[in-house]
Amino acid sequence: MNQLDPHKIRKDFPILSRTMNGKPLVYLDNAATTQKPNAVIKALADFYRETNANIHRGAYPLAEEATTLYEETRSKVGRFINAASPESLIFTRNTTESINLVAHSWARKFLKEGDEILLTALEHHANIVPWYLLSKEKGIKLKSVPVKDDSTLDMEAFKRFLTPRVKLVAVTGMSNVLGTLTPLEDIIRTAHQNRSLVLVDGAQSVPHLPTDVTQLDVDFLAFSAHKMLGPTGVGVLWVKPEILDTMDPFLGGGEMISTVSLEKITWADPPFKFEAGTPNYADVAVFAVAVDYLEKLGMDAVRDHEKEILHYALSRLSELHDYVIYGPKDPEKQSGAISFNHKTIHAHDVGTILGLDGVAIRVGHHCAQPLMVTLGVPATARASFYIYNTKEDVDALITALKKVNQVFGLTRSRV
Amino acid sequence: MIPLPADNPKAATEGGLFGGADELYREVILDHFKSPRNRGSLTGANAKAEGTNPFCGDRITITALIQKDVLKDVTFEGHGCAISQASASMMTSMVKGKTLKEATALTSFIKKIFGVENASLTSNGAKPALTMDTIGDFQALEGVKKYPVRIKCALLSWNTLLQCLEEFKKT
Numbered sequence: 001m002n003q004l005d006p007h008k009i010r011k012d013f014p015i016l017s018r019t020m021n022g023k024p025l026v027y028l029d030n031a032a033t034t035q036k037p038n039a040v041i042k043a044l045a046d047f048y049r050e051t052n053a054n055i056h057r058g059a060y061p062l063a064e065e066a067t068t069l070y071e072e073t074r075s076k077v078g079r080f081i082n083a084a085s086p087e088s089l090i091f092t093r094n095t096t097e098s099i100n101l102v103a104h105s106w107a108r109k110f111l112k113e114g115d116e117i118l119l120t121a122l123e124h125h126a127n128i129v130p131w132y133l134l135s136k137e138k139g140i141k142l143k144s145v146p147v148k149d150d151s152t153l154d155m156e157a158f159k160r161f162l163t164p165r166v167k168l169v170a171v172t173g174m175s176n177v178l179g180t181l182t183p184l185e186d187i188i189r190t191a192h193q194n195r196s197l198v199l200v201d202g203a204q205s206v207p208h209l210p211t212d213v214t215q216l217d218v219d220f221l222a223f224s225a226h227k228m229l230g231p232t233g234v235g236v237l238w239v240k241p242e243i244l245d246t247m248d249p250f251l252g253g254g255e256m257i258s259t260v261s262l263e264k265i266t267w268a269d270p271p272f273k274f275e276a277g278t279p280n281y282a283d284v285a286v287f288a289v290a291v292d293y294l295e296k297l298g299m300d301a302v303r304d305h306e307k308e309i310l311h312y313a314l315s316r317l318s319e320l321h322d323y324v325i326y327g328p329k330d331p332e333k334q335s336g337a338i339s340f341n342h343k344t345i346h347a348h349d350v351g352t353i354l355g356l357d358g359v360a361i362r363v364g365h366h367c368a369q370p371l372m373v374t375l376g377v378p379a380t381a382r383a384s385f386y387i388y389n390t391k392e393d394v395d396a397l398i399t400a401l402k403k404v405n406q407v408f409g410l411t412r413s414r415v
Numbered sequence: 416m417i418p419l420p421a422d423n424p425k426a427a428t429e430g431g432l433f434g435g436a437d438e439l440y441r442e443v444i445l446d447h448f449k450s451p452r453n454r455g456s457l458t459g460a461n462a463k464a465e466g467t468n469p470f471c472g473d474r475i476t477i478t479a480l481i482q483k484d485v486l487k488d489v490t491f492e493g494h495g496c497a498i499s500q501a502s503a504s505m506m507t508s509m510v511k512g513k514t515l516k517e518a519t520a521l522t523s524f525i526k527k528i529f530g531v532e533n534a535s536l537t538s539n540g541a542k543p544a545l546t547m548d549t550i551g552d553f554q555a556l557e558g559v560k561k562y563p564v565r566i567k568c569a570l571l572s573w574n575t576l577l578q579c580l581e582e583f584k585k586t
Contacts, residue, residue: 346496
């Protein structure tokens, strides 16, 4: 079995040797964005040094090189998620834009008043707000599957909520707050039996787990490059080809047309129909290098490493009696992230004190306010892990968390 | 300009055991956080406003009793971090007994401390300019300046007070 060596991997990430406030940087905010390996950083500079030209236009060799790199990324990312055809993979700015594209180009066209969209209590605002906007415009009803006490989805409730009016199930593959994994195969199979389509928000799951859109039989999958070692400003939307063919354009402009007159416009074929204007071609080209890096490690090995780190982090966190841990607390049921709170000190204060010790975690509502309501808290602290995080990083987290009490004068050892 | 802690290599040694955290969380701040003044809902209040910090979802409600242009009593409710709670505790203590005009001028002064309002530190009108010496305990919160994302926490109660006074003027 292929095993990751995070100590070796760290050497590829220059930012991890930075110090913050005189302390080594312990980066535990990977659910927000991941750091970039040297190969990605170098490829981005190299692209501008050697290959920059606008794509899909020039007939000269430089433009062809740039176009080839852009389209090779499309094929590579398609293979990464085991998509049958790369033509149904669209590049956007981010996961949010990918979901908005589905809301605009598919749901607005096919859903009508009285139809329902089924969400879950685990969703990020990116998978709530586009549907809210559409629901107000079209008279569509939004419903949300609750979570059980262990923060996993209540699948009994899911089945009850899945009425014939539900035309779309929009569900995260992995909660950005709790790390909770969702049973996608079960959800998709059950939804399809009900003739509902399924959109998976893969912003968290695709970087952390093997993803196979063919086996999953998912209809729409959205994710972002920057959460999987790639550059910022690149989102992906994969859509089943037979669905993509029926969808309306998203943004209008150059690149997405076939013929234009003021009387009639015909659209380019997918995916170009959905990629208006000059895309973020440099970052897309470089995204391929990030995918190569992950493929070399193997996504099974990535998942195994995270299980190990999670297991260790959960056990060390449970030593701290002043902290409450949220979520499944089980590496089999979660990945990547752990949320917790001090019993009396606000997450913001915890985050600031940890930051001064070089430990970077996220605090706040994590763009998941409905989930915060479910948890009954205004905010949580979240540590999220990736391939370069070590047990020593977890130890630094625990040491810093212990210091919070001292700063607040809750122990006698304050000097 | 005060360097950000992350860019200040001396900060670790200067901050001693707590890496600078004890510079931010001074005793007086922790005291207001642990024993907040004027916390609760005011019976007979005639002005009220709710403020939120969208960065963290914190909420605060200010209730006030205003008579003849004077803030006779002010209280706060809600939850939040030590910075926002201490700031609210200090704010209510500081504005109690002040005229609406004085309370507004004080709020402007506090916002200027954090660089949120750019005008010079002299207050308008004939009153003498507010200075750091006149704000008592609140001086301890000046350290928040080094933490730009936390300034909103320190100002939440002050901005909510302004809303509260606006609401009152409308009635």
